[in-house]
Amino acid sequence: MPKPLILACVLLCWGMHASAQSLRCGRDFAQIGETKFVIESKCGAPAAKDSFCKPIGIAPSTVGRPPHVACDMVEEWTYKPGIGQFITILQFREGELREMKYGPRQ
Structure with missing residues (x-):
């Protein structure tokens, strides 16, 4: 396989991985x-x-004290990046971003 084609495949896969769990914020x-x-x-501030x-x-x-349900406090921030883009929900635990989820397109 020619080197330019291999490079194109690698860049395409990397780009797909980068967009799989990301929220673009300006640059x-x-x-x-x-x-x-x-x-x-x-x-900036989230929409919710x-x-x-x-x-x-x-x-x-x-x-x-009887047994009780232990829990992990989760804080969710919802961002609406713009028309045609997916609503993005960021989940924080212990003050750190731990997970990103996506909702419908706007």
Whole structure:
């Protein structure tokens, strides 16, 4: 296979991977592992914020207290990048971006 064709295939696959989990913010991208402060400084304020308790198991009982559901607090930020683009939901745990999900196109 000719080298230019191999290079084109590699660049195409890399581009698909980069867009698979990304939110473009101006000339930069939001990246997994970044803090809420960094994301907000890159991307601005989200269109919406929400938080919820994601169950992670049953915590053992302690003296005088029955077992209870342990949870991981998750904060979700919703960005609407623009017409024709996917709504992007960023999930933060412990102040760091851990996951990106996509909604419908606008």
